Amino acid sequence: MPDSVIGIEGLSKSYETSAGLFPALKEINLNIASGEFIAIRGPSGSGKSTLMNILGCLDQPSIGCYKLDGRDVAGLNRDELASLRNQTIGFVFQGFNLLQRMSLLENIALPLIYCGVERDERLQRAQDLLAKVGLGDYASSMPNKISGGQQQRVSIARALINHPRLLLADEPTGNLDSHTGEEIMAIFDALNREGITIVLVTHEDNIAQHAHRQVRFFDGRIVSDQPTIPTGISA
Amino acid sequence: MIFAMLGEAWRAMGANRLRTFLTMLGMVIGVGAVVLMMSIGQGAQYSIKRSIEAMGSNLFILLAGHTSTSGARSASGGAHTLTVDDADAISELQGVQAVAPIHPGSSQIVYGPNNWNTSITGTTPSYLDARSWDVVEGSAFTESDVRSATRVALIGKTVAENLFGTEDPVGKTIRIGQSPFIILGALASKGQSMSGRDQDDTVLIPLTTAQRKLFGSQFPGSVRMIMVQASTPEIMTSVEKSMNSLLRQRHRIREGMDNDYYLRNLTAVADSAAESTRIMSLLLGAIASVSLLVGGIGIMNIMLVSVTERTREIGIRMAIGARERDILMQFLLEAIIISVVGCFIGLMLGTGGALLTEALTGTLVIISGSSVLIAFSVAATVGIFFGFYPARKAARLDPIEALRFQ
Numbered sequence: 001m002p003d004s005v006i007g008i009e010g011l012s013k014s015y016e017t018s019a020g021l022f023p024a025l026k027e028i029n030l031n032i033a034s035g036e037f038i039a040i041r042g043p044s045g046s047g048k049s050t051l052m053n054i055l056g057c058l059d060q061p062s063i064g065c066y067k068l069d070g071r072d073v074a075g076l077n078r079d080e081l082a083s084l085r086n087q088t089i090g091f092v093f094q095g096f097n098l099l100q101r102m103s104l105l106e107n108i109a110l111p112l113i114y115c116g117v118e119r120d121e122r123l124q125r126a127q128d129l130l131a132k133v134g135l136g137d138y139a140s141s142m143p144n145k146i147s148g149g150q151q152q153r154v155s156i157a158r159a160l161i162n163h164p165r166l167l168l169a170d171e172p173t174g175n176l177d178s179h180t181g182e183e184i185m186a187i188f189d190a191l192n193r194e195g196i197t198i199v200l201v202t203h204e205d206n207i208a209q210h211a212h213r214q215v216r217f218f219d220g221r222i223v224s225d226q227p228t229i230p231t232g233i234s235a
Numbered sequence: 236m237i238f239a240m241l242g243e244a245w246r247a248m249g250a251n252r253l254r255t256f257l258t259m260l261g262m263v264i265g266v267g268a269v270v271l272m273m274s275i276g277q278g279a280q281y282s283i284k285r286s287i288e289a290m291g292s293n294l295f296i297l298l299a300g301h302t303s304t305s306g307a308r309s310a311s312g313g314a315h316t317l318t319v320d321d322a323d324a325i326s327e328l329q330g331v332q333a334v335a336p337i338h339p340g341s342s343q344i345v346y347g348p349n350n351w352n353t354s355i356t357g358t359t360p361s362y363l364d365a366r367s368w369d370v371v372e373g374s375a376f377t378e379s380d381v382r383s384a385t386r387v388a389l390i391g392k393t394v395a396e397n398l399f400g401t402e403d404p405v406g407k408t409i410r411i412g413q414s415p416f417i418i419l420g421a422l423a424s425k426g427q428s429m430s431g432r433d434q435d436d437t438v439l440i441p442l443t444t445a446q447r448k449l450f451g452s453q454f455p456g457s458v459r460m461i462m463v464q465a466s467t468p469e470i471m472t473s474v475e476k477s478m479n480s481l482l483r484q485r486h487r488i489r490e491g492m493d494n495d496y497y498l499r500n501l502t503a504v505a506d507s508a509a510e511s512t513r514i515m516s517l518l519l520g521a522i523a524s525v526s527l528l529v530g531g532i533g534i535m536n537i538m539l540v541s542v543t544e545r546t547r548e549i550g551i552r553m554a555i556g557a558r559e560r561d562i563l564m565q566f567l568l569e570a571i572i573i574s575v576v577g578c579f580i581g582l583m584l585g586t587g588g589a590l591l592t593e594a595l596t597g598t599l600v601i602i603s604g605s606s607v608l609i610a611f612s613v614a615a616t617v618g619i620f621f622g623f624y625p626a627r628k629a630a631r632l633d634p635i636e637a638l639r640f641q
Binding site: 053056058059078079082083085086087091093097099101102110111113114115119158159162 | 238239240246247250547548551552553554555556557558559560561634635638
């Protein structure tokens with residue numbers, strides 16, 4: 001599949017615990033094509049978070065192969081992984097994870113510091129994205145002065161600053177009320193229409209409905225993988 | 236890039252001003268103490284050096300032996316065992332630069348309505364060389380004055396002030412004892428000797444004049460003491476040895492008998508004074524350096540706390556693409572800024588304290604570029620050294636663990 005963004009084959013991940021080796025993921029196979037919008041679902045402890053960490057290059061698989069953008073991630077060192085997180089992947093967290101000491105504009109521009117973009121360009125690009133998520137007038141506000149929904153928009157803008165191919169969202173609406181959640185999902189829908197691949201972890205059915213493909217996890221394995229059936233009834 | 240990081244470090248420090256200030260205070264006190272102590276130590280060393288130079292360098296004093304009358308021994312110099320001929324013979328020795336026979340005494344001196352009692356030193360022109368003593372006004376007497384025992388004199392600053400006040404003494408005639416003397420020149424000020432004696436309270440006259448015309452002498456040609464200057468400090472031991480063998484030979488002292496004179500090495504006294512000052516300033520510097528070290532440990536302590544506190548922030552930064560070296564630099568820069576800024580403030584306080592000490596106590600202090608440079612580079616090194624471990628700890632964090640940190 002030449003246009004595959006994520007290619008996972010026979011991937012397993014185990015953790016050392018006091019009770020011995022704990023297998024969090026067992027022989028996962030998953031292909032995600034460019035432009036897909038995919039929802040990952042499953043109960044706590046089913047391996048969703050472990051998968052997201054590996055997809056986000058925060059963690060490495062124990063066994064198996066993970067190809068991001070056609071490039072095998074296994075064997076990359078910490079700096080190379082950092083560069084992938086910086087350039088290829090955008091993260092949106094449940095808890096927003098903005099730096100409290102910085103203004104919104106500086107928060108959005110932060111990833112650009114780590115790839116050596118000049119100050120003027122950094123701030124210009126951040127300002128453009130802030131406008132795009134509808135907070136153009138809040139450039140110098142501090143994160144603790146705005147609402148959760150607004151913080152999540154800023155967090156999305158930060159994830160987009162380096163034009164990533166892949167957007168990873170770990171329960172982005174988990175801390176928001178349903179109305180604000182829908183607003184955030186509208187942004188994801190729009191981004192997906194622009195061609196960005198989105199992987200979304202969620203518990204909520206109505207949020208998962210925005211994705212085009214539903215992957216369910218249970219006990220470290222994929223138990224179902226099917227297109228979204230519209231009308232709001234989950235498969 | 237570096238500016239962005241500097242800005243971030245500044246902001247992080249500003250986020251907890253009191254803590255930053257207290258951390259910096261350790262550095263401020265350390266550097267301040269080092270600068271202050273080094274300034275005082277160097278000032279003391281300089282004072283000692285100056286009084287040694289005032290005395291003259293590489294000097295020996297030969298004193299005539301003592302007599303014993305009915306068991307009561309006179310002071311050294313009481314016997315007439317040293318002569319001008321001894322002095323001439325010593326001046327032939329290798330490594331001897333200047334030899335000045337000295338016939339001391341004291342007398343009342345009078346000029347107009349003023350009079351003053353001072354020490355009179357009968358000697359030769361080489362005395363001025365040996366003690367590196369300059370004539371600031373007029374000129375010194377010469378060998379021919381010594382040969383013909385003329386009544387001329389050089390006067391010290393204290394004497395000039397007491398007899399002449401602001402008047403120019405050169406060319407005036409004063410009375411020493413009963414005889415009139417013409418003042419040829421005024422001597423430069425030498426200040427206090429190391430024993431506290433006023434070295435400027437003296438009058439120099441030709442040796443022969445003192446012997447024949449002022450104090451008289453039972454044994455013509457004998458002198459109380461001879462000042463000998465070696466040409467370099469290194470050969471003082473060999474000069475001492477050859478002087479001893481020469482004098483023992485000239486005085487016909489048999490093997491196993493005591494010398495009939497005393498030979499003193501003045502430099503040895505001066506050297507031990509200089510050495511003890513040097514040790515004292517080293518000690519001061521060492522004690523002050525300990526506080527610099529404590530300041531460094533304070534920085535390390537606070538940086539470790541800061542890394543722990545900001546674990547989540549580090550995780551976020553890593554998630555959006557910060558490399559190990561970015562995190563390392565961020566924390567290292569903070570430590571360096573704290574130490575360098577603390578160092579600057581410490582330098583200023585230390586310098587101010589040194590100047591205040593000088594103003595209040597009159598102790599000479601010297602603030603040298605080298606001590607400032609040393610304090611500064613030590614502080615920067617301390618910052619890097621103690622900042623590195625916490626910074627590396629931050630950079631090595633596992634991004635997942637760090638993100639999970641609450």
